[in-house]
Amino acid sequence: MDDVKDTKTALVTGANKGIGFAIAQGLGALGFTVAVGARDDARRDEAVERLRAAGVDAFGVALDVTSDDSVATAAKIIEQTAGRLDVLVNNAGIGGRTDGGAQDPTTLDLDVVRTVIETNVFGVVRVTNAMLPLLRRADSPRIVNMSSNMGSLTLQTGPPLAAYAPSKSMLNSLTAQYARRLADTNVIVNAACPGYVATDFTGHNAQRTPEQGAAIALRLATLSDDGPRGGFFDDEGVVAW
Numbered sequence: 542m543d544d545v546k547d548t549k550t551a552l553v554t555g556a557n558k559g560i561g562f563a564i565a566q567g568l569g570a571l572g573f574t575v576a577v578g579a580r581d582d583a584r585r586d587e588a589v590e591r592l593r594a595a596g597v598d599a600f601g602v603a604l605d606v607t608s609d610d611s612v613a614t615a616a617k618i619i620e621q622t623a624g625r626l627d628v629l630v631n632n633a634g635i636g637g638r639t640d641g642g643a644q645d646p647t648t649l650d651l652d653v654v655r656t657v658i659e660t661n662v663f664g665v666v667r668v669t670n671a672m673l674p675l676l677r678r679a680d681s682p683r684i685v686n687m688s689s690n691m692g693s694l695t696l697q698t699g700p701p702l703a704a705y706a707p708s709k710s711m712l713n714s715l716t717a718q719y720a721r722r723l724a725d726t727n728v729i730v731n732a733a734c735p736g737y738v739a740t741d742f743t744g745h746n747a748q749r750t751p752e753q754g755a756a757i758a759l760r761l762a763t764l765s766d767d768g769p770r771g772g773f774f775d776d777e778g779v780v781a782w
């Protein structure tokens with residue numbers, strides 16, 4: 542008998558708080574073993590403890606999505622611990638500084654753009670490509686990219702934020718690229734919009750709870766094999782690109 546793990550394993554990046562923590566908790570409640578990706582040791586340990594106290598089979602993975610070394614080491618840890626990866630939720634994201642017109646397009650601070658793209662876009666590519674070999678070992682691998690309707694060129698929601706919004710537009714475009722590249726495989730990739738959610742990110746100035754924001758990610762992480770590919774979804778259905 543092969544020593545194959547029955548439990549499915551999910552990695553959530555930026556899982557120590559906010560929507561990522563709620564996704565980790567939700568996937569845990571669905572029976573996944575959850576790899577809690579977080580860059581800060583203390584915050585990661587605390588999140589793992591909280592998840593375990595809630596009955597989730599969780600383990601911590603040091604993960605800074607802006608670091609090649611960190612991401613490569615995280616992939617090794619997941620391989621050693623679980624042998625494969627069933628679900629990847631690319632949730633880690635930053636809004637970037639806005640003071641002094643830093644994200645006003647007419648006074649745009651390009652260092653802020655670089656920083657935001659490094660996390661929100663390059664971070665997703667870095668983590669996805671490091672985890673793909675492990676995802677390909679799963680029967681029904683799923684990748685969920687946490688985007689935002691602020692990245693929708695059709696909807697153009699929220700105030701102008703000329704680093705953050707384009708970072709999510711690019712993430713949406715990349716989601717489509719991955720889905721095209723992986724069309725002939727069992728790896729299903731989609732982008733999700735959580736809505737406007739009360740987290741540190743929004744200064745807790747929003748109506749939706751992290752659990753509500755997590756719901757669409759849980760749905761896309763558990764799509765059936767004939768589920769949609771390369772789309773952009775929220776709780777209401779398809780979000781316009």
Ligand SMILES: NC(=O)c1ccc[n+]([C@@H]2O[C@H](COP(=O)([O-])OP(=O)(O)OC[C@H]3O[C@@H](n4cnc5c(N)ncnc54)[C@H](OP(=O)(O)O)[C@@H]3O)[C@@H](O)[C@H]2O)c1
Pocket residue numbers: 554555556557558559560561578579580581584604605606607631632633634635660664687688689690734735736737738739740741742743747
């Ligand atoms: N809140 C909303 O209304 C809203 C709306 C649309 C989309 N989103 C998206 O949803 C995702 C989660 O947002 P949130 O509201 O939960 O934000 P949050 O509470 O600020 O949490 C962001 C998470 O990302 C992590 N992170 C940031 N940079 C990282 C890096 N380099 N490496 C690893 N982890 C990193 C943070 O870790 P630290 O604790 O170490 O900083 C934290 O765990 C983001 O992608 C965001 O763009 C949020």
